[in-house]
Amino acid sequence: MPIQIENLLSAIKQARETGGKRGFTQTFELSLNLKDIDLKKPESRISEEIVLPRGIGRPRKVAVFAEGELARKAKEAGADIVLGREEIESMQGDKKKAKKIADEYHYFLAQADLMPSVGKFLGAVLGPRGKMPRPIPPTADPAPLIERGRKVTRIRLRDQPTINLPIGVESLSDQELAENAKIVIDTVERKLEKGFNQIASVYVKTTMGKPVKVEVPK
Template sequence: MTVSKQDIIEALKEAKEKSTDRNFTQTFDLSIGLKNLDLSDPENRINEEVTLPHGTGKTQKVAIFADGELAEKARNAGADQVFSRKELEELGDDKTRAKKVADEYGSFLAQADLMPIVGKELGPVLGPRGKMPNPIPPTEDPSKRLESSRNKVCVNVRENPVANLPVGREDMSNEEIAENVETVLDFMISKLPKGPKQIKSVTLKTTMGKPVSLKVN
């Protein structure tokens, strides 16, 4: 399957034309329909994060599970929240709060040696949301990781053969959104057993607009 950047840009223009005027900046949503994919086989399910080259246009909150030096570096680097090991364990004992935290933050990082605890305490909450943390060595500067995490979106194909995710906003350029779309399509193709042959449909729409289909070759 090949979808040119120009085809994507034309679809974005059409989606804008079909959009209802609203007094807020609308999001562009990408929908990718799949075919011949047996989701009863866990190996065919997709639940991963993708870094968009231009982000979604909306600042995403990032939290980190860390102690000591890494925790201090993360605070200085602008992490939205730093959870210590003790706080992590407390979250594991309070499922209601754990779910709120999982929904509040778009992405998570974790000190490498805390990953087993994260899995034990929060795996059932973060896993289904596609938000299991990426591990980070305790001596690393987390600045770049935090910046990259703010541009991530979750691609989730678990129960239905379709992936829906935001790829930009109206106040971004068509070029930027098109490059985000290309990144997601390339990722999806790399994860499918038969690659582009399993892409059934690709559509774009604004929050309040009608979907526009892209030609799938």
């Protein structure tokens, strides 16, 4: 029987209580430990974007690689930074700047014809972070794509049978955090060959708190 919202609510409440108040806004983190999975097989690995229904609870920066009309629209839509071809190519000899861009911005979008340049000059820093940009279709309005990017979290399952990712900050309610966690778990279930039966355990925790196990229905 899959994990229910009630199971998540109980664990999140406990994690909030044990995590205590800190001098900064803590993030709730979700951990899924998997079993009976062979990650040597490419088909067993997971790389998925999930739009959290309640968002993360704080602004997340979106970068757009674009020029001309698309760049103008991206700026009007509130992109946190818009970089053109010249700026992309300038990072070839400036790894420090490239890494700063990769770390500072959460989500990346790119004009389709700039994708090769992004791959060539920034692929080495964006790829390992799971942040290669999504291409923007030529006639697309970038506004909804930028807004979507602010709510996205990523599932990456590579060489270890564990998934760790943020589901929101402590300013979100327990219900909102539980809804975010549920959509992540449901997505992972759909990606696994045997679904829920391959999830060994689930934990939630705050940044500075101890992990709290989510009770899994029998």
